[in-house]
Amino acid sequence: MTNKTEAQDIVLRLNGITKTFGDLIANDAISFDLRRGEVIALLGENGAGKTTLMNILFGHYTADAGTIEAFGTALPAGATGAALKAGLGMVHQHFALVNNLTVQDNIVLGTAPLWSLGIGRKAARTRIKQLSDDFGLSVDPNAKVGSLSVGERQRVEILKALYRDARILILDEPTAVLTPQESDALFDTLQKAVQLGLSVIFISHKLHEVMAISDRVIVLRHGKIVGQASTSDTSAHDLAELMVGQEIVKPVPSDASPGETLFSMHGVFAHPKGQRTGVRNINLDLRAGQILGLAGVSGNGQGVLADLLSGQTVPDRGDMRLGGQGVSSWSPRAALAADIGRIPEDRHTTGSIAEFSLTENVILERYRDPEISKAGWMRWSAAESLAKDVIDRFDVRCPGPDARIRLLSGGNMQKLILGRALEGGPRIILANQPVRGLDIGAVTYVQNRLIAARDAGAAILLISEDLDEILSLADVIRVMSDGRLSPEFARGSITPIELGKWMAGEGFDHAA
Amino acid sequence: MRLEPVANPSIARSLGFPAAALLLSVVVASGLVLLAGANPFATLGLILKGAVGSKFAALETLNRATPLIFTGLAVAVAFRAKLWNIGAEAQFYIGALMTVVFGTSALGLPGPQPLVVMGFAAIVGGAVMLLGPVILKTRFGVDEVVTTLLLNFIVLLFISLLLEGPLKDPMGMGWPKSPRLDPDARLPRIVTGLRLHWGFALALICAGAVWVIEKRTTLGYEIRAVGQNPRAARFAGIPVNFVLVKTALLSGGLAALAGFSEVAGLKGSLTLDLSPGFGYTGIIVAMLALLHPVGVVVSAIFVAGIFVGADSMSRAANVPTYIADILLATALLLMVFAILLTRYRIVKG
Numbered sequence: 001m002t003n004k005t006e007a008q009d010i011v012l013r014l015n016g017i018t019k020t021f022g023d024l025i026a027n028d029a030i031s032f033d034l035r036r037g038e039v040i041a042l043l044g045e046n047g048a049g050k051t052t053l054m055n056i057l058f059g060h061y062t063a064d065a066g067t068i069e070a071f072g073t074a075l076p077a078g079a080t081g082a083a084l085k086a087g088l089g090m091v092h093q094h095f096a097l098v099n100n101l102t103v104q105d106n107i108v109l110g111t112a113p114l115w116s117l118g119i120g121r122k123a124a125r126t127r128i129k130q131l132s133d134d135f136g137l138s139v140d141p142n143a144k145v146g147s148l149s150v151g152e153r154q155r156v157e158i159l160k161a162l163y164r165d166a167r168i169l170i171l172d173e174p175t176a177v178l179t180p181q182e183s184d185a186l187f188d189t190l191q192k193a194v195q196l197g198l199s200v201i202f203i204s205h206k207l208h209e210v211m212a213i214s215d216r217v218i219v220l221r222h223g224k225i226v227g228q229a230s231t232s233d234t235s236a237h238d239l240a241e242l243m244v245g246q247e248i249v250k251p252v253p254s255d256a257s258p259g260e261t262l263f264s265m266h267g268v269f270a271h272p273k274g275q276r277t278g279v280r281n282i283n284l285d286l287r288a289g290q291i292l293g294l295a296g297v298s299g300n301g302q303g304v305l306a307d308l309l310s311g312q313t314v315p316d317r318g319d320m321r322l323g324g325q326g327v328s329s330w331s332p333r334a335a336l337a338a339d340i341g342r343i344p345e346d347r348h349t350t351g352s353i354a355e356f357s358l359t360e361n362v363i364l365e366r367y368r369d370p371e372i373s374k375a376g377w378m379r380w381s382a383a384e385s386l387a388k389d390v391i392d393r394f395d396v397r398c399p400g401p402d403a404r405i406r407l408l409s410g411g412n413m414q415k416l417i418l419g420r421a422l423e424g425g426p427r428i429i430l431a432n433q434p435v436r437g438l439d440i441g442a443v444t445y446v447q448n449r450l451i452a453a454r455d456a457g458a459a460i461l462l463i464s465e466d467l468d469e470i471l472s473l474a475d476v477i478r479v480m481s482d483g484r485l486s487p488e489f490a491r492g493s494i495t496p497i498e499l500g501k502w503m504a505g506e507g508f509d510h511a512a
Numbered sequence: 513m514r515l516e517p518v519a520n521p522s523i524a525r526s527l528g529f530p531a532a533a534l535l536l537s538v539v540v541a542s543g544l545v546l547l548a549g550a551n552p553f554a555t556l557g558l559i560l561k562g563a564v565g566s567k568f569a570a571l572e573t574l575n576r577a578t579p580l581i582f583t584g585l586a587v588a589v590a591f592r593a594k595l596w597n598i599g600a601e602a603q604f605y606i607g608a609l610m611t612v613v614f615g616t617s618a619l620g621l622p623g624p625q626p627l628v629v630m631g632f633a634a635i636v637g638g639a640v641m642l643l644g645p646v647i648l649k650t651r652f653g654v655d656e657v658v659t660t661l662l663l664n665f666i667v668l669l670f671i672s673l674l675l676e677g678p679l680k681d682p683m684g685m686g687w688p689k690s691p692r693l694d695p696d697a698r699l700p701r702i703v704t705g706l707r708l709h710w711g712f713a714l715a716l717i718c719a720g721a722v723w724v725i726e727k728r729t730t731l732g733y734e735i736r737a738v739g740q741n742p743r744a745a746r747f748a749g750i751p752v753n754f755v756l757v758k759t760a761l762l763s764g765g766l767a768a769l770a771g772f773s774e775v776a777g778l779k780g781s782l783t784l785d786l787s788p789g790f791g792y793t794g795i796i797v798a799m800l801a802l803l804h805p806v807g808v809v810v811s812a813i814f815v816a817g818i819f820v821g822a823d824s825m826s827r828a829a830n831v832p833t834y835i836a837d838i839l840l841a842t843a844l845l846l847m848v849f850a851i852l853l854t855r856y857r858i859v860k861g
Contacts, residue, residue, distance in 0.1 A: 312747065332749035344747055353741040364737065364748040373730045380728075 009035045011199050012088075012168055017066035019052055019223075026052040027063070028223040034168065039190065039200040041210040041231070043243055044220035045439045050203050052223075054170060058083045058090060070168070089161025093173045095153050099146035103156050104128060106145050107163050131162045135192050136185070150297065151182040158189065169193060170201040175209055176465065179297050180500030187213050205243070206468075207236040219243055243440075253451045256475040259288035260323075262459040263309070263340075263428050268318035270304055271483075277301045279308070280483045282318070286428060286459035291450065292488075293474020294463045297503055301483035302463045303345065306432045309461060310342045311335030336365055341426030343417060345433045345463075347410070351417045354406035358398060359387040361405050362420050386423075394419035395445065411442030418446055422453055429453055429460045435469065447473060467496050481505040515856040529853045533846035541839040548831045555829050559836075562824025563817035569824070571708045575778065577809075577816035579604070579787070581715035582770035583794025584801065584808040585722050590763035592726065592803050593739040595646065595756055599660030600767040601791025602667035603641045607634035607768025609671060611775040612679065612690045612782045615697035626697045631772050638768020639761040641667070646760040650753040664791065672784055681781065690782040699777035711773030715809075718766060722805040725762075735759050767791065796844050802851065815840060 012034040019027040027049045034040055044050050055061045057068060062078035069075070070086040097106050108124050128141050137155040145153060154174065161169055169190075175183040190200055190213060204210055210217055211231060219227040219242045227242040263286040271278025279301040286292055296302055307313040308320070311332040320327045322338050335342065342365075344350040352361050363372050363383045371382050387401040396415045398408055405413060414434070421429065431450055435443040450473070454460055464470050470477055477494060479486040479502035486502045501507060518525065542552035564570045583600040590597035610633040619626045641663065648654035675688040683691070699709045726732035734755045737745040746752045770790055775782060797815055801807030822836035 310747070311749070332747060333751075336749055342747075349741070350744050350747045353737055353744050355740050356737070360733070360737075364744070364750075367730055367733055376730050378728055378730060378733060 011036050011071055013069040014053075014057075015067045015069070017053065017056055017068070018064050019056060019061060020064055025223045027056065029066070030220075030223075030225055031066075032218055032225070032228070034199050034201065036199055037194050037197055038216065039194060039202055039214045041214035041217045042201055042203045042220065043205060043207075043210055043217055043239060045205060045243060048220040048243075049223040050220055051172070053220075054090065054172065054203070057088065057170075084164060087165060087167040089158075089164060089166025089169050091154065091157045091161060091169065091171045091174060093176060095157050097145045097153060097156060099144070101145060102141065103139055103143050103145060103148070103159075104141040106156055107141075107160050111164060128159060128163065131159055134196065135159075135162065135189050137189055150177045150299065151179070151185070154178070154186070155189075166198070168199045168201070170203070172203045173205075174202070175204070175206060177298055179503040180467070180496060181504050182297075183209065207239055210239065211236050253291070253454070253473060253475070256290045256454065258290035258475070259457065261285045261287050262323055264321045265308070265315075266319050266321070268308065268315045268320065270308055270313060270315045270317075272304060272307065272313045275304055277304070277483050278316075279304045279480075279485075282485050284478075284485065286461055288427070288457050288459050289454055290475045291454050291460040291462050291473055293470035293477045294461060294480055295467060295470045295477060295499055295503060296465070296480035298465050300480050300503075302432070302480050304483070305480065306345065306430060306461075306463055309335070309340065309428075309430045310344070311340075332365075339424075339427040341421035341424070341429045341458075343414075343421050343429070343431045343434050345436075347413050347417055352405050352413060355404060357387075357402050358391065358396070358405055358408075358416060359384050359401045361416065362387040362390050362401075365420060366424075390416065390419035390423050393423070394449075411438045411445075414438055414442065414446060418449060422449065425456070425458075426453075427458055429458050430463075431460060432463045433465065434462070436465075467499060470499075471496065479503055481508065484508050515852075516859045518855055518857050521854050526854045529850035530847060533850035534843055537839055537843035537846050540842045541835055544838060545831055545835060548835075550829050550831050555825055555831055555835075558825035558828050559818065559821035561821070562828075563821030567706075569820065571706050573813060573817045573820045574712055575707055575709075575816075576820050577813040578709075578712045578715050578777070579770035579774050579790045580793055580797050580812035580816055581712075581719060581809055582773065583767050583790050584797030584812050585715075585718055585805060586763045586765075586767035586770075587794045587798035588801065588803040588805060588808050589722060589726075589735070589766065590642075590759055591739075591798060593735045593756060593759040594742075595649075595739075595759050595763070596657045597642060597645075597660050597760070597763050597767075598657055598795070599642060599645065599663050599791070600763075600770075600794045601664040601787060601789065602660070603638035603764045603767035604771040604774075604787055604791050605667050605671050606637040606641050607771030608775045608782050608786055609674070609771070610634045610637040610768070611772045612693065615693040615776060616691045618694055619697075621696075626694070627699065627776065630697060630776060631769065634768040634772035635765035638764040638766075638771070640764070641768070642760040642764030643757065646756055650756055668784070671782070675782065675784060679782070688784060692781045693776060697776060698780065699773065707778075709773075709777035711777035714769065714773060718769065719805045719809045722762075722766075726805065731755075731758060767794070770794075793840075796840055799844060800847055 010033045015031050017027050017030045030053060042050050052061065056063045059078055059080040059082055067074055070083070070088060075082050075086060098109065101109070104125060107128055125141060132138055137159055139152050139155045145156060148156070158169070174186060178186065193200060202214060214231045217229055217231055217234060217239060218225055219239060221243060265282045265284040268282040269278065269280055277300055282305065294302060304313065308315060311330055311334055314330045320330070348354065353364070363386065367373055372379055372386070384401050390396070391398060391401060394415045396412050396419065398412060405416065408416070418434070429450070434450065435446050438446065450460060450462070462470070462474055475491055477489045477491065477499070479499055481503055482505055486507065538556065542556065545552040545555045562569055563573050583604060586600050586603065587597060611630045614630045614633045615626065619629060621629065642660070645656045645659040645663065648659055649656045672688065675690060679690045681689050681691045699711050702708050702710055702713065726735070734750050737750055738752050738755045742752050774786055779786060793815060797808055797812045800811040818836045818839055822833045825831060826833045
């Protein structure tokens with residue numbers, strides 16, 4: 001291949017992109033080329049600068065230095081929409097769809113002036129049908145987006161990009177919300193896209209996926225490109241070390257020695273208002289000294305199960321038992337009184353109050369304890385020493401207990417919430433997505449703390465969408481799909497593929 | 513252009529921008545005074561003189577500030593919990609009504625006891641007024657902005673009905689006004705001969721009490737938590753709905769004390785023009801004070817000064833008193849912007 005054709009092949013060229021926020025260098029002279037029909041994986045931990053780079057690409061931020069060329073022409077800096085016009089399409093991790101519109105309306109929305117929407121409907125439908133067939137993206141154009149599964153919604157997002165004539169697809173953590181099987185279908189689509197001459201940038205931190213589908217890998221750390229290789233020339237292990245910048249020591253729990261059942265559910269049904277999926281006929285035992293890992297695609301009832309355990313909701317039917325005793329009145333306070341430590345799914349909206357200080361956040365669950373308040377009067381000095389204690393013991397890096405919690409990084413915020421939940425030595429622990437969005441250092445810290453709590457005899461329910469986390473941490477594994485719970489599998493007795501089948505809902509008819 | 517949060521705003525920043533906002537609103541009002549054909553400096557001087565230029569003027573300003581402190585506190589407490597109580601006007605009138613009902617019935621109790629009964633009845637009446645909207649909100653998700661706002665009109669018409677009927681003063685020569693309070697049911701003057709009454713002292717005590725509640729008690733902590741993030745509060749086991757009910761009782765009670773203080777301290781009877789919008793102005797007072805109870809006292813006196821000053825200016829300079837409303841409205845709008853600027857800095861790019 002001559003140099004000339006190679007130059008023509010380049011569809012996107014990033015040249016020396018630099019962006020700083022105050023003292024933080026989010027992107028440091030990042031340059032790379034994307035060729036026609038190529039899949040580049042952009043690999044990096046949270047905070048490595050992947051999102052900033054994409055925001056610059058799409059004109060949401062203006063780079064301090066550097067240029068972007070798409071198909072040979074420079075993109076104007078900071079002009080939102082220029083990238084879209086130039087043929088770049090982005091599929092965000094959090095979908096930007098209108099739930100109460102149909103698939104077709106969502107796809108067409110914004111491409112035609114409002115008053116002509118009705119006229120071109122037929123042509124639009126034909127076009128969507130054509131794209132669906134070409135790329136293997138089957139979805140009913142008349143369905144309301146609100147009624148679609150997560151995987152289907154993602155297909156709509158991709159169709160949206162293709163409908164706008166995207167020649168370069170950028171996918172931000174696309175598999176985070178998919179079952180392994182749905183991920184495979186996505187990879188098929190990407191293969192087809194590449195065969196049709198499209199190019200793909202695939203943002204991920206899941207190494208095995210990166211190995212499976214990319215042609216080239218670019219590793220970002222602290223805003224810099226620290227490694228670049230053809231996928232065939234590298235290994236998952238090398239990439240992981242490049243990504244973190246050090247040897248990785250994964251927490252390896254010793255074998256559990258489970259004790260008595262501390263909490264159980266028997267035939268529990270619950271479907272709180274406003275939840276898409278309820279839970280059906282749940283039988284569950286949480287045993288002392290054991291981590292029960294609950295796998296499943298998000299939105300399949302794990303949230304309801306977590307709400308039941310944390311006291312946010314009560315069963316419609318069935319009973320819950322604490323150490324053999326039936327639970328009569330159930331509330332967050334009752335759960336706390338029953339020695340349940342709770343790490344909520346969303347540390348920003350549920351786990352903390354952004355404008356409150358660290359002290360005020362630490363005492364959120366126990367401000368009525370006699371040490372913290374007496375007869376309705378707060379004892380702020382006692383509250384502050386509790387906060388200092390949690391900050392020390394759980395290694396929270398912060399300006400001090402008076403700082404507002406919103407100033408903390410995700411990892412430190414989570415450590416504070418972890419500290420709040422574990423500081424009293426709870427007997428039962430609910431850990432709902434405890435490491436989502438954390439960097440590897442914080443992930444290891446949180447996971448080791450959970451293992452330590454297990455070794456100290458706590459019964460732990462670990463809910464996670466990350467199969468790797470479940471497989472490495474949980475002593476017994478169960479899968480939730482459409483509100484139902486699979487049987488228990490001991491660690492090592494089940495493969496990710498089998499788990500994926502359960503996640504997709506197979507096997508329940510015989511088991512339930 | 514975009515906004516970047518300021519981690520630790522300096523004192524200069526926290527006070528400078530609000531001060532600049534007040535100054536700028538004066539400039540805007542001056543322009544309108546010019547349009548009205550008067551000299552802005554002279555007019556502003558007259559407003560200032562009318563507000564604090566003499567002992568009489570200053571006491572009149574404090575008198576006018578008294579109900580505003582109560583309604584400002586009522587709004588501040590409720591808004592702290594993100595309970596949007598727009599109904600301080602209704603709670604004010606119910607407080608005044610209870611004051612009149614108990615203050616004209618010749619209780620025959622010794623010493624200040626009739627006043628205690630009246631004040632307590634007013635608090636209960638105002639608290640109950642806000643209880644309904646809050647129960648509708650927590651039970652059925654009915655927007656309290658709508659319910660509390662509409663109750664203002666319902667209550668005013670209800671008072672009108674009473675003043676034309678059972679509560680009509682037989683000695684009132686046909687005017688829709690209630691009978692006068694019994695002599696032992698009046699709040700005494702703080703200084704004999706001057707119009708300032710003990711309602712003002714009560715307002716200051718209430719401001720202090722609200723401050724202590726917010727800073728030092730579990731209720732204050734709960735109110736702030738519920739206001740900042742009800743979801744996290746609920747998760748942590750704070751009984752969100754019950755906290756909202758307690759907030760409502762506190763807020764409604766405070767607004768009703770404004771009515772009590774106006775009737776028992778100043779007017780002595782209930783009429784339909786008892787309040788020139790004290791309930792609504794309380795919202796401005798609370799917002800200008802950034803919901804801080806001590807700030808409420810300051811901003812209530814500031815707002816009252818502008819009203820009193822504008823009244824006397826209008827007599828002297830022939831500029832309509834509407835200038836006071838415009839001054840306050842621009843001050844409020846600019847203040848909201850200034851508060852944003854104390855916490856965020858504008859960055860290019």
